[in-house]
Amino acid sequence: MGKSTHFFGQPVYGQLIKSLDHDKIVEISRKHGGERYVKSFDGYTHLLTMLYAVIMRFDSLREIETTMITEVRKLHHVGIERIPKRSTLSDANARRSEKFFEEVYHNLYEANKEKLTSDSRRNGTEEWIKRLRIIDSTTISLFSNAIFKGVGRHPKTGRKKGGIKVHSVIHANEGVHCDVKFTSAATNDSFMLAPNHFRHDEIVALDRAYINYAKFEALTERNVVYVTKMKKNLVYDTLVDCMYQNNNGEMEYREQVVVFRKDGINHIARIITYVDVKKGKQPKLISLLTNDFDMELETIVAIYRRRWQIESLFKQIKQNFPLRYFYGESANAIKIQIWVTLIANLLLSVLQSTLTRRWSFSGLATMVRIVLMYYLNLENFFNNPEADLKRMLVEATNPPPEGEEID
Numbered sequence: 001m002g003k004s005t006h007f008f009g010q011p012v013y014g015q016l017i018k019s020l021d022h023d024k025i026v027e028i029s030r031k032h033g034g035e036r037y038v039k040s041f042d043g044y045t046h047l048l049t050m051l052y053a054v055i056m057r058f059d060s061l062r063e064i065e066t067t068m069i070t071e072v073r074k075l076h077h078v079g080i081e082r083i084p085k086r087s088t089l090s091d092a093n094a095r096r097s098e099k100f101f102e103e104v105y106h107n108l109y110e111a112n113k114e115k116l117t118s119d120s121r122r123n124g125t126e127e128w129i130k131r132l133r134i135i136d137s138t139t140i141s142l143f144s145n146a147i148f149k150g151v152g153r154h155p156k157t158g159r160k161k162g163g164i165k166v167h168s169v170i171h172a173n174e175g176v177h178c179d180v181k182f183t184s185a186a187t188n189d190s191f192m193l194a195p196n197h198f199r200h201d202e203i204v205a206l207d208r209a210y211i212n213y214a215k216f217e218a219l220t221e222r223n224v225v226y227v228t229k230m231k232k233n234l235v236y237d238t239l240v241d242c243m244y245q246n247n248n249g250e251m252e253y254r255e256q257v258v259v260f261r262k263d264g265i266n267h268i269a270r271i272i273t274y275v276d277v278k279k280g281k282q283p284k285l286i287s288l289l290t291n292d293f294d295m296e297l298e299t300i301v302a303i304y305r306r307r308w309q310i311e312s313l314f315k316q317i318k319q320n321f322p323l324r325y326f327y328g329e330s331a332n333a334i335k336i337q338i339w340v341t342l343i344a345n346l347l348l349s350v351l352q353s354t355l356t357r358r359w360s361f362s363g364l365a366t367m368v369r370i371v372l373m374y375y376l377n378l379e380n381f382f383n384n385p386e387a388d389l390k391r392m393l394v395e396a397t398n399p400p401p402e403g404e405e406i407d
Contacts, residue, residue: 008375008376008378010077010078011074011077011078011372011374011375012371012372012373012374012378012381013055013074013373014077015377016347016348016351016368016378017051017078019111019112019347020047020108022044022079025043025044025047026044028043028100028103028104029042029096029100030043031100032103034046034096034097040082041082041084041088041089041092043096043100045082045084046084046089046092046096047101047104047340048078048079049064049080049084049089050093050327050336050337050340051340051343051344052064052068052075052080052372054321054322054337054340054341054344055321055344056369056372057320057321057369059325060327061086061089061090061327062086064086064089065084065089068080068083069083071373090327090328090333093327093328093333093336093337094328094332094333095332096336097332098332098335098339101335101339101343102339104343105177105339105342105346108343108347109176109177109346113174115350115353115354116173116174116175116176116349116350116353117171117173117174126299126302128299128303129172129306130173131202131203132172132173132203132303132306133169133170133172133178133198133202134170134172134205134206134306134307134310135167135168135169135189135193135204135205135210135310136167136168136189136206136207136310136311136314137165137166137168137192137209138165138166138168139164139165139166139185140163140164140165140166140318140338141324142163142164164182164183164185164331164334165182165183165184166180166182166314167181167182167183167189167192168180168314169192170310172205172306172309175309175313175349176313176342176345176346176349177313177342177346180342182335188209189207189209189210190210190211190212192210193206193210193212193215194215195215195221195222195224196222198222199224200224201223201224202224202225203224203227203303204225204226204227205226205227205303205306206226206228206307207228207229207307208228208229210228211228211231211234211289214263216269217265219291220291225290225291225295226289226290227289227290227303227304228288228289228290228304229286229287229288230271230289234260234289235260236259236260237258237261238257239256239257239259239268240257241257242254243255244297250275253272253273253297254272254273254274255270256270256272257269257271257293258270267291269290269291270289270292270293271288272290272297272300272301273285273286273287274288274297316361316362317341317342317345319362320362320365320366321341321344321345322341323338348361348364348365348368349361351364351368351378352364354379355379355383356383357384364382367385
């Protein structure tokens with residue numbers, strides 16, 4: 001790559017992590033007790049080692065150690081002075097608190113919020129996008145019931161499937177996690193809906209698993225709008241019922257004002273039913289529940305459809321990072337790997353938002369993995385990756401200089 005128009009004095013990995021401050025990260029590790037009895041494998045080196053493993057999608061400690069040994073000189077340029085042995089990394093994953101990695105993630109998130117929100121390609125233009133927060137959870141299978149309480153049963157063996165549930169909140173105009181909690185797979189999602197965590201005039205889109213009348217009433221009192229999908233077995237009294245038809249005389253929307261009565265709570269809400277039409281599938285009726293009585297029907301539907309953004313984020317993380325194999329068997333090691341995965345996802349999301357060239361996240365993650373230890377100018381290369389290819393094609397088509405012999 002010596003003649004590359006994008007040649008740079010530091011590997012792509014070093015440029016990707018340039019926002020990580022060594023002294024600050026070691027201080028955070030010390031705060032959580034991660035530097036006790038540590039000689040050389042401090043929190044910063046631990047973080048960089050795990051980030052390298054996650055971005056490269058390594059499946060085992062042996063693979064991490066072997067590959068890092070081959071890249072020892074390049075890794076020295078990014079701040080890794082000594083390659084950790086498998087036992088050292090395994091012990092660190094079991095001992096250093098996952099709270100350290102959690103704090104690193106949140107600090108990095110706070111430092112990059114403006115870059116994420118300024119990407120107009122990622123964000124919609126609707127006024128309500130800036131106010132919208134989305135809540136959901138995803139389960140990462142562990143196939144062990146010993147660490148986290150399992151959920152479901154295997155159809156043949158009858159055994160439960162162990163798993164860790166990742167509960168997340170995202171801002172719709174950022175596209176990354178702003179709040180994350182870990183529980184066993186058997187934990188109900190509703191605990192994440194905390195009314196006091198939302199500010200006046202915010203909107204929250206959520207799945208029907210979060211339906212709780214007491215919390216919905218508290219959200220209403222705080223002037224927070226919620227939009228969720230209806231459960232079929234909800235009991236309510238209808239106060240108003242209106243039907244809207246299209247030009248063909250077919251139902252387009254049905255709007256109801258209802259009251260839910262339970263445990264002394266009388267919660268008044270609005271049910272909006274619409275016909276969901278998807279290509280290749282039969283149309284079906286979808287009923288949404290909200291405490292907003294002013295927004296247009298189309299806006300409420302658009303808000304709920306935006307909820308799928310968090311599902312896409314979960315899919316993005318599971319497809320591009322190694323969450324089928326874990327580098328440790330303890331609960332702490334599993335949480336560390338998930339936090340580091342979220343940090344890697346955040347770093348690549350920030351990179352994606354700052355590039356002028358449009359990249360799919362999967363394409364960007366793949367390309368970063370390929371050139372991670374190349375000495376390329378990160379920004380120039382990813383904005384114009386064809387430059388090197390054109391140069392190589394020109395060199396391949398030009399005849400060799402006169403008098404040059406080929407052995």
